[in-house]
Amino acid sequence: MQKTILITGASSGMGKAATILFAQHGWTVFAGARRTQLIPTGENIHPLALDVTDHASNSAFVAQAMTGQTRLDVLLNNAGYGEFGPLEEVPLKAARQQLETNLLGAADLTQLVLPLMRRQGFGRIINNSSIGGDMYSPLGGWYYVSKHALNVWSDTLDTEIRQFGLRSIVVEPGGTESNWSTIAMQHAQANLHPDSPYQALTTGFLTVFERFLGTSSATSADLAAVFYQAATAKRPHRRYFNACSDRLVARFARVHPEMFAQLMAWASRLALGVAKYARAK
Ligand SMILES: NC(=O)c1ccc[n+]([C@@H]2O[C@H](COP(=O)([O-])OP(=O)(O)OC[C@H]3O[C@@H](n4cnc5c(N)ncnc54)[C@H](OP(=O)(O)O)[C@@H]3O)[C@@H](O)[C@H]2O)c1
Known part of the structure; x- marks a missing residue:
């Protein structure tokens, strides 16, 4: 019988790539996003309007998808973005929106399908979490909060639903080609107050961050393949990583929290140094 998956955030990046990959493998894909016009079309793909921060939208998404369906194999909670900016200045309204999207949207949809x-x-x-579910860096505070919370939410859920033959799994991508970094960096700029004392840190950090992500070799298609593995493995793991380096960074942050904190303090100094150098040029 044809397998069925619900995918959130299917209009771009990893969600879009996953929509294409699962459909190619013959799965029935219900693909949701706010910009439905950007969701891929084709055999096995059913694009649907979805705003994961809106309970009515989530309910309608699940109801429309499941009408006439006899099974649901996977819910892929992928929709998300990075509300970057200094914690002193990111408005709490934006922080709430970050948690509504990256954490509570996933929780709401999960309650609807369980x-x-x-x-x-x-x-x-x-x-779909992030290595940011284990690590952190300057200026990504609310994003990291949302992904750390998503990880522990998923792990707790897994302990509750295994008795029913169900699993909750986390995928932790590292830097991956998509619209994510552009959007995160736009937030980092937009959240800065005029004459912000965090201007230099932000400028330097953006330079370092862009260079770092620019060297990322992961594509959204690579991550779609990881989702497919998590969806089809006979005995799925609790965690999936695309690259060994992602797994190492996440593990290092967990196992050596003091050393990691020192590394991030050094990263802040580096960012400030980069900004100073750029100003002097
Ligand atoms: N790219 C990376 O380097 C990276 C690394 C680690 C983790 N991640 C995570 O991977 C996931 C996918 O991101 P991506 O890299 O593919 O970024 P992307 O290209 O920006 O795609 C994000 C997707 O999320 C959707 N979305 C955002 N808010 C939504 C909402 N309220 N309701 C429904 N859909 C919403 C967007 O669709 P609409 O705007 O059309 O609604 C879009 O399809 C995110 O959870 C992100 O945090 C990304």
Whole structure:
């Protein structure tokens, strides 16, 4: 029987790539995003309007998708963005929106699909987190809060639903080609107050961050392949990483928190140095 997946954030990046990949493998894909016109079309793909921060939208998405369907194999909670900016200046309204999108949207959709998955006795919730669910850096505070919380939410959920034959799984991408970094950096600039004392840190950090992400070799298609592995593995892991380097960074931050904190303090000094050098030029 044809397998079915719900994918959030299917209009761009990893969600878009996953929509194409699962459809190519013959899955029925219900692909949601706010910009439905950007969701890929084709055989097996059903684009649907979705704003994960809106409970009515989430309910309608699941109801429309499941009408006439007899099974749901996977919910891929992928929609997300980075509300970057200094913690002193990011408006709490924006912080709430970050959590509504990256954490509570996933939780809401999960609550909507779990009754069906429990009844059928199989199903997986795949949560697209980030290595930022284990590590952190200057200026990404609310993003990291959302991804750390998503990880522990998923792990807790996994302990509760395994008894029903269900799993909750985390994928932790590192820097990946998509619109994510452009949007995160736009937020970092937009959240700065006029004459902000964090201007130099932000300028330097953006330079370093862009250089670092520019060297990333991961594509959204690579991550789609990781989602597919998590969806189809006979005995899925609790965590998936695309690259060994991503796994190493996440593990280093967890196992050596003091050393990691020192490294990030050094990263801040580096960013300030870069900004000073750029000003002097
Ligand atoms: N790229 C990276 O380097 C990276 C690294 C680690 C983790 N991640 C995570 O990977 C996930 C996918 O990001 P991406 O890299 O593919 O970025 P992207 O190209 O910017 O795609 C983000 C997707 O999320 C959707 N989205 C955002 N807010 C939404 C909302 N309220 N309701 C429904 N959909 C929403 C967007 O669709 P609409 O705007 O059309 O609604 C878009 O399809 C995110 O959770 C991100 O945090 C990315």
